[in-house]
Amino acid sequence: MIGFWSVPLLFALPLALGIVSLLAPPAWRARLGLAGLLPLLAASIAVFAHLVLDGPHTYALGNWNAPLGINLAVDGLAAGMVLLTAVVSSLCAIYAWVYLRDQPASSSFFWPLLWFLWAGMNGIWLAEDIFNLYVGLEVMGLAAVGLVALKATPQALAAAMRYLLAALLGSLAYLLGVALLYASYGTLSMAGLQEAATADVTTQVALALIILGLLLKTALFPLHAWLPPAHGGALTPVSALLSALVVKGSFYILLRIWMVLGTEVTPFATAQLLGILGAGAVFYGGWMAWRQHHLKQLVAYSTVAQIGYLFLFFPLVTGTGPEAARLAWDGTLMMLIAHALAKAALFLSAGNLILAVGSAHIGHLVGISRFRPMSLFSFGLAGVSLMGLPPSGGFTGKWLLLNSAILSGQWWWLIVLFLGGLLSAAYIFKVFRMAFREGPQVDHSVTPPLTLDVTALMLAASAILIGLTAHLPLAWLRIGSPFGAG
Amino acid sequence: MKPRVIFAGLLSLAIAGALGWAVLERTLPAENLPERVAQAMPLSGVEHPITAVLLNFRGYDTLLEIAVLLLAVVVALALREAQPDRPERMGLENPLLRAVMAWLLPLILITTGFLLWAGAYQPGGAFQAGSVLAAGGLLLRLAGVTTAWLDNPAVLRTGLAMGLLTFLAVGLLVMLPGVPFLTYPTEYAGALILLIELTLTLSIGLTLISLFRLTPPYADDPEEARDQPSSRNGGMAS
Numbered sequence: 247m248i249g250f251w252s253v254p255l256l257f258a259l260p261l262a263l264g265i266v267s268l269l270a271p272p273a274w275r276a277r278l279g280l281a282g283l284l285p286l287l288a289a290s291i292a293v294f295a296h297l298v299l300d301g302p303h304t305y306a307l308g309n310w311n312a313p314l315g316i317n318l319a320v321d322g323l324a325a326g327m328v329l330l331t332a333v334v335s336s337l338c339a340i341y342a343w344v345y346l347r348d349q350p351a352s353s354s355f356f357w358p359l360l361w362f363l364w365a366g367m368n369g370i371w372l373a374e375d376i377f378n379l380y381v382g383l384e385v386m387g388l389a390a391v392g393l394v395a396l397k398a399t400p401q402a403l404a405a406a407m408r409y410l411l412a413a414l415l416g417s418l419a420y421l422l423g424v425a426l427l428y429a430s431y432g433t434l435s436m437a438g439l440q441e442a443a444t445a446d447v448t449t450q451v452a453l454a455l456i457i458l459g460l461l462l463k464t465a466l467f468p469l470h471a472w473l474p475p476a477h478g479g480a481l482t483p484v485s486a487l488l489s490a491l492v493v494k495g496s497f498y499i500l501l502r503i504w505m506v507l508g509t510e511v512t513p514f515a516t517a518q519l520l521g522i523l524g525a526g527a528v529f530y531g532g533w534m535a536w537r538q539h540h541l542k543q544l545v546a547y548s549t550v551a552q553i554g555y556l557f558l559f560f561p562l563v564t565g566t567g568p569e570a571a572r573l574a575w576d577g578t579l580m581m582l583i584a585h586a587l588a589k590a591a592l593f594l595s596a597g598n599l600i601l602a603v604g605s606a607h608i609g610h611l612v613g614i615s616r617f618r619p620m621s622l623f624s625f626g627l628a629g630v631s632l633m634g635l636p637p638s639g640g641f642t643g644k645w646l647l648l649n650s651a652i653l654s655g656q657w658w659w660l661i662v663l664f665l666g667g668l669l670s671a672a673y674i675f676k677v678f679r680m681a682f683r684e685g686p687q688v689d690h691s692v693t694p695p696l697t698l699d700v701t702a703l704m705l706a707a708s709a710i711l712i713g714l715t716a717h718l719p720l721a722w723l724r725i726g727s728p729f730g731a732g
Numbered sequence: 733m734k735p736r737v738i739f740a741g742l743l744s745l746a747i748a749g750a751l752g753w754a755v756l757e758r759t760l761p762a763e764n765l766p767e768r769v770a771q772a773m774p775l776s777g778v779e780h781p782i783t784a785v786l787l788n789f790r791g792y793d794t795l796l797e798i799a800v801l802l803l804a805v806v807v808a809l810a811l812r813e814a815q816p817d818r819p820e821r822m823g824l825e826n827p828l829l830r831a832v833m834a835w836l837l838p839l840i841l842i843t844t845g846f847l848l849w850a851g852a853y854q855p856g857g858a859f860q861a862g863s864v865l866a867a868g869g870l871l872l873r874l875a876g877v878t879t880a881w882l883d884n885p886a887v888l889r890t891g892l893a894m895g896l897l898t899f900l901a902v903g904l905l906v907m908l909p910g911v912p913f914l915t916y917p918t919e920y921a922g923a924l925i926l927l928i929e930l931t932l933t934l935s936i937g938l939t940l941i942s943l944f945r946l947t948p949p950y951a952d953d954p955e956e957a958r959d960q961p962s963s964r965n966g967g968m969a970s
Contacts, residue, residue, distance in 0.1 A: 254904070254913035261799055261900055265893045268806060269886070307792045309915040314768045316792050355810035362803050369796060381796040388800055392807035403811075426754050432761025442762060451754035455747075 252292040253305045253318060256328060256368040259286050264361030272354035276343050279357045283336045286364070290332035294722075297325040302726030304374065312375065312435035319374035319436075321726030323579070326719065327371040327498060330583055334490050334590050334705065335364055341594055341701040342483035352396045352481060359396070363389035363487065370495050376424050377434045379499050380417065383463070387413040390492045393484040394476050405475035412462055412472040416496070419459030426452035440506045449511050456503060457516075463496035466557060467527035470550045474534075478546035482597030485542060489549040490590035494582060497556055501578075505728060509564050517564035524557025525662040532669025536676060540606050541596050544673055548592070548632060551666065552585045558647055558659050566654035572729040573653065576720045577646030583719070584631050584639025584709050591628035591705035595621050598698050599681075602691040608677060612685035620699045622681055627706035629674035631713070634667045639712040777921025779853040786857065787925045791914045795903065798896045798932060801939050805892055808946040829875045840868035848933050852922065858895075858929040862936025869941040882945065892942065895935030899928050 263282040267275045297303075302321040311317065339360060346353035366386030373379045391413065395406035428434055430448045443449060465473035477488050508517070531551025538544040555578075562574035598621040600606050603614055615622055631638035644663050651659040712719065769781050769789065776784035786794050844865045851857030882888050902924055903914040916924050 250910075250912075251907075254907070257796075258900055258904055258913070261795075261896065264799075265802075265897050265900075268893060269889050306912055307914055308788060309912050310772070310789050313763060313765055314772055315789050351813060355806065355813070358806050359803075359810070362799060362806070365799065366796075378793055378796075381793050381800070384800050385796055385803065388803045388807065392803065392810060395807065395811055398811070422751065426751075426758070429755070430758045430761060432763035432765050438763065444759075446759060447757040448754045448759070451750045454750070 252289040252296065253320060253372065254307075255285075255289040256293060256372065257365045259289060260361040260365035260368065264358045264365065267357045267361060272350060275354055275357040276346075279339060279360070280343060282361070283339060287332050287336055290328045293320060294325045294329045296320075297322065297725060298722055305372075313433040313438050316378050317374040317435060317437075318372040319726075320372065322723040323498075323502075323727060324371045326579070326583070326723045327494075328368055330586055331364065331367050331371070331491055333708070334586055335360070335487065337701045337705055338483045338486050338490075338590060338594070341486070341698055342481075344695050344697045345483055345597070346481070352398075355396060356393070356481075356484075359389050359392045360487075363393065363492070367491060367495055370498060374436050375434045376427065376436060376439070376503070379502075380421055380424060383417055383420070383495065383499070386492060386495050387417065387463070390488055393487070394480045396484065397479065397481050399479075401475070402479050405472075405479045408472045409476040412465075412469075416459040416461075416463035419455045419462070420499075421459075423452040423454075423456035423459065426455070436502065436506045443507050443511060445511045449507065453503070453507055453511055457500065457520075460496045460500040460503075461523070464493055464500065464553060465550060466523055466553055467530050467550060468523075470527065470531070470553075473550055474543055474546040477549060478540065478543040482542075482593060482600075485546070485597075486590040486593035489546065489593060490586040493549065493553060494586060497553070497582070501559065504560060504563075508560070512564070514565050517560040520557050521561035521659065524554040524560075525659070527551060527554030527557070528662050528666040529554075529669065532666060532673065535673040536669065538673075539608055541600060541608050541611070541677065542593070542606060544608065544677070545589070545592050545596050548670070548673060549585075549589060551669065552581075552589065552632065554662075555581050555585075555644070555647070555666065558651075558662065561656060562647065562650045562654060562659070566650075566656075568729075570650045570654035572724075573646050573650035575724070575727065575729050577643050577648075577650055579643075579723050580639055580646060580712075580716060580720065581643035583712055584643050587705050587709035587712065588628040588631035588638075588640060591624055591702050591709060592632065594698070594702035594705065595624035595628065598694050598702060599625065601694040601698070604692060608680055611677065611680040612683050613681075614691060615681045617691040617693075620703065621694070622678075624699065624702040624706040625677065626674075627703075627710055629670075629678075631706075631709040633670040633674060634663070637713050638710045639716065640709070642713040642716040775918050775921070777916060777918065777923075777925055778851070780851065780855070782855065783851045783857050783925070787928060788916065788921065791899075791903070795896070795899050795914075798899060798935070801936065802892060802896050805939050805942050805946075808943055812946045825876060829871075830877075833871055833875045833877075836871065837868060840864060840871075844868070844933065844937075848929055851929060852926070858932035858936060861929075861933040863940065865933060865937030866940030866944075869937060870944055873941070873945070882941070888938070888942065891938045892935055895928075895932040898931040902928055 267278050270278055297320055302319070305318040305320065307316045307318065342356055346356055363386060366382050366389055369382035369385060370379060373382055391406050391410045394409055395403055424434070426448055427439065431439055431442045433439060433442070462469045477485050480488065528551050531547050531554060535544050535547035535551060538547060559574055559578035563571045599611060599614060599618060602618045602621060603610050631640035634640040634644040644667070648660060648663055651657065769785060772789065773779070773781060773784060776788045778784050778787070844861045847856040847861035847864060848858065906915055906917065907913055
């Protein structure tokens with residue numbers, strides 16, 4: 247009964263809230279938004295609790311089962327992403343409520359767009375149908391573009407336009423692949439495809455198009471150029487949402503499709519190539535982050551680097567033993583969750599530091615450690631997870647990936663994990679070096695509202711906590727996956 | 733030629749080649765979905781398979797697509813509100829156009845109604861009907877007929893959101909007897925689909941008209957656009 251109502255509410259509630267907030271007077275939208283967080287959070291928790299208690303299940307929309315109708319699938323990964331989205335989006339929404347208080351123009355459209363974004367993301371996490379995934383991608387992508395454009399500066403508009411074109415090109419490639427798969431298998435359901443798929447030319451071309459489209463949307467190096475201006479240039483709560491959750495949407499689809507088709511259909515070399523691109527992202531993104539002078543651009547390039555780790559999943563899960571594959575699954579998901587929490591925290595605390603010194607230039611942070619220790623503490627905690635230091639979620643994720651690499655004999659990925667950690671340390675400490683330097687530049691600072699610091703700190707603390715208690719969430723995430731119920 | 737252009741050309745050729753190869757090599761599907769659709773048709777509430785798929789079997793996809801359309805207007809509204817001026821009144825002072833419109837408009841409305849109704853048993857439906865309705869709206873605008881009521885945000889937004897709202901409300905209300913989202917009771921399926929399509933037609937038509945109205949007059953000239961002062965700047969974090 248809980249699952250019966252809470253599953254459709256995951257997309258119906260944010261859609262309804264989006265419409266209502268569009269019709270409500272602008273002054274009411276923020277209050278309405280805060281009120282709407284509670285039922286949505288409750289529905290997300292209900293879906294997760296239902297999964298943990300009763301196991302994975304499918305939900306046949308319109309009572310038409312796949313392949314005629316569309317199924318929604320609730321397994322550990324889907325429910326986990328729903329809950330992660332609920333936590334990160336709620337905290338970002340509370341942050342935005344305070345942050346946008348004196349920007350009524352941005353605030354009035356932030357709320358409807360946030361709800362549509364949320365609906366799109368929940369649609370993607372629950373989808374079991376490859377065309378439905380495309381529609382979910384469109385809802386999420388268009389809402390994200392609108393959120394980037396909210397800032398309404400010429401730079402933000404240019405970034406939003408670039409983001410829109412990249413997203414559309416990616417969607418189009420994905421859709422072409424879907425059309426080919428439908429033409430040769432007659433079904434859009436992932437379960438049906440998994441049963442029927444063979445490694446023929448059509449399937450391989452389709453999969454190549456799908457992978458290419460999703461790589462562009464996930465901003466994997468060298469297709470990352472749209473990401474730093476869009477993520478770094480948006481309003482702070484929007485940056486946090488985009489980097490923490492939205493880029494994960496297309497990665498999630500890639501992971502799902504890989505588990506359905508990839509391991510049988512693609513040649514071994516494709517998985518290695520994805521891993522190599524991931525390694526390139528880790529090095530290039532880390533290097534570029536270190537070279538930035540604009541604080542939010544640094545954080546945005548850090549996202550380019552962190553996305554790279556997620557792609558080590560493919561070589562570690564394809565053609566390796568069951569134990570190595572399970573470790574790769576656990577490690578990648580832990581990296582994904584830890585990055586979502588840590589990157590949201592990093593963007594929000596970076597936004598707080600920028601508010602405090604009134605400038606986004608890293609050089610202007612000199613001496614800020616005396617005035618804003620709490621913002622800097624959140625930044626540091628999130629940094630610990632991004633660097634992969636114990637006991638953070640980032641450490642646990644890397645440790646699992648490292649074990650998987652050793653177990654499958656692919657020692658070369660260890661280099662990526664180690665050097666990537668060092669590069670992350672370099673760019674995080676670059677900020678700290680400035681902040682702790684005593685200098686004449688700043689002798690006062692603006693005090694941002696406490697709510698802004700508290701939300702950033704909560705996210706940063708969760709990124710650490712998830713590492714300490716990694717056993718439980720990882721076991722839940724395995725429910726209904728090929729790696730067995732934990 | 734620039735290397736970029738050559739690269740883009742080669743890439744397009746490669747993708748086109750791969751697509752052609754994939755289509756030629758394609759095996760015929762083992763799953764016969766049209767057959768399944770045909771079997772379920774009597775329960776769908778309509779007689780045309782495309783409408784049955786769009787509004788019943790895969791209604792959830794359509795619901796999200798309508799959300800995408802609404803979202804597009806919301807983004808356009810957000811961008812438009814950031815511009816200082818209202819869109820200039822577009823109207824050709826052309827008496828001939830007005831005279832022709834007096835003849836055309838009833839025909840356009842009849843065609844809209846027909847397309848909407850025809851969707852139940854032959855090609856047609858809300859998307860086509862909405863597009864024709866929007867074409868009528870654009871012609872009116874070009875003829876200089878004032879559409880001042882569209883400037884009332886409450887009216888405009890209610891009209892834009894009505895389709896999605898109705899679809900969503902129907903989807904949730906049918907759950908009351910304890911069936912999944914969007915499970916129409918078989919005896920009311922036809923009526924519910926018609927209700928949804930009716931509101932969708934109006935909302936889709938209004939969406940297309942709004943996208944046209946919201947386009948800034950100088951959108952084609954980036955140089956000029958850059959010179960326009962921005963009404964608000966990025967605010968705290970730059």
